[in-house]
Amino acid sequence: MLNKRAADQGPDAIAGNPLDKCRVFGSSDVDETRAQVARLYCDHRLNPVSPNARLQAWQNAVTLKQSCLATMGYGAEVQIDPGKLKNFYLLMLPYAGEAMVDAGGRMVQASSTLGTLLSPDDLVTMRWSPDCAKYMVRIDRAALEQHVASLLGHPLRRPLNFRLAIPREGLGAEWWRLTELLVGLVECQDRAHPQNLAIDQLEQALLFSLIEGQEHNYSDALRDRDRSIAPKHVRLVEHYIEEHAADPITIEQLVAISGVSGRALFDGFKRFRNTSPMAHLRACRMRRVREALLKPTPDVTVSRLAQDWGFHELGRFAGQYRKLYGETPSETLRRAR
Incomplete structure (x- = not known):
């Protein structure tokens, strides 16, 4: 959790978060924060909810083979409006604070017991609490859709769209565990060369388990294929x-x-x-x-x-x-x- 003492010392003093050695930026400037986050994700609007709020934003990230693993927080209550993600899926698992997420008219109050999986064609808006911090996995759209197509044995006839909410129970708890294991393995590696067989296998396990376990518009077709x-x-x-x-x-x-x-x-x-x-x-x-x-x-x-x-x-x-x-x-x- 982001603490007041760290915030008082400025963004670079916000430490103790997962992937700290993979720091991308720390900033109290709204425009700089928006630009830095857009580099990893997409263009978006970013506005502090209170005009007097001072951002203490930070982001840690590392690129893997088919995804980008990150942690981040804003240190102030913010409204984030990215619209459609277009080219990627985004798994977000809070480990501190809360966030209200609206994706295509579906709303979820995300927390440390309820994550979200955003699909590329949904209109997205979010409001993060000041202490909100998340594990975030950016997954290439083409890679995930090709994986589903290969399981079905034919090209997808409509975009792959997942159920938004991911409760931290049952299979959902497994995705939290896999993400935390992936973070732990990356933290043990040289930042410049984070790839190894165990990381690759965990990444594949996470992507495959999302396809097999999180409901989406091809789940019935995959079950029919299995039968x-x-x-x-x-x-x-x-x-x-x-x-x-x-x-x-x-x-x-x-x-x-x-x-x-x-x-x-x-x-x-x-x-x-x-x-x-x-x-x-x-x-x-x-x-x-x-x-x-x-x-x-x-x-x-x-x-x-x-x-x-x-x-x-x-x-x-x-x-x-x-x-x-x-x-x-x-x-x-x-x-x-």
């Missing part, structure tokens, strides 16, 4: 596609690999994956294009990647890409560079 394990011929073709997506593939090849008739193969994909074999191949290739755009080499171009993965009609490719991922291929590449 309807695809037959061997469907799984054989899926495996072949994953291994040979860069090669020329025809439907005749897929039928031969499956060991069943063309009708049986189509029926299997329709029933268990709600798609066709060739549509599954296109989705796999589209996913590979996005992965390459998110981690581009210096000479990569959208048109070259599209051609390499068999998308020869660039206009149609760009339209399909935007429908799947909510941005054009060029926007993905620009954001990644």
Whole structure:
């Protein structure tokens, strides 16, 4: 908890918070605080609730493979209006104080027993108490949505949206525990090189457990998939596609690999994956294009990647890409560079 003595000494004296050795900033200036926080998250409005309040803001953060782990507080009651997060999900678990969070009209009084998980397309407003301090995990939207798509076996047809509230009980308690373990491991590492196998595994465990345990608009589909394990011929073709997506593939090849008739193969994909074999191949290739755009080499171009993965009609490719991922291929590449 932020204490009065630390606040009286200025932002740099606020110590004893998790990830202190990964300090990003400390400031009593509203504009500087807004700019620093926006660098990690997104543009937003930040206003102290009382005109006489003096910020004692601070932030500690470290970037991991698919997420950014942070702790922060403002040291004054503040109103925060980020609008839509757009490109990321944000897990917020208070360990001191409280915050009123409104996301898409859903309201939660967050505290040390009730966290929140913000989704990218919800309009968000928050009010933090003066002593509010949180664990915060920024999760790349593309990474999380691709994970869900891979579990379902087809691209997402609408944005992934989570239930807002995370009670600190049942599975929710597990996410608090995993986050605290992750913080503890990072604190034991060299700040400049926080990666190791244990950190990577804990990060993956946290992301996977959110998908499996926190209710979202694909939870029913994932449960249905678990109840309807695809037959061997469907799984054989899926495996072949994953291994040979860069090669020329025809439907005749897929039928031969499956060991069943063309009708049986189509029926299997329709029933268990709600798609066709060739549509599954296109989705796999589209996913590979996005992965390459998110981690581009210096000479990569959208048109070259599209051609390499068999998308020869660039206009149609760009339209399909935007429908799947909510941005054009060029926007993905620009954001990644």
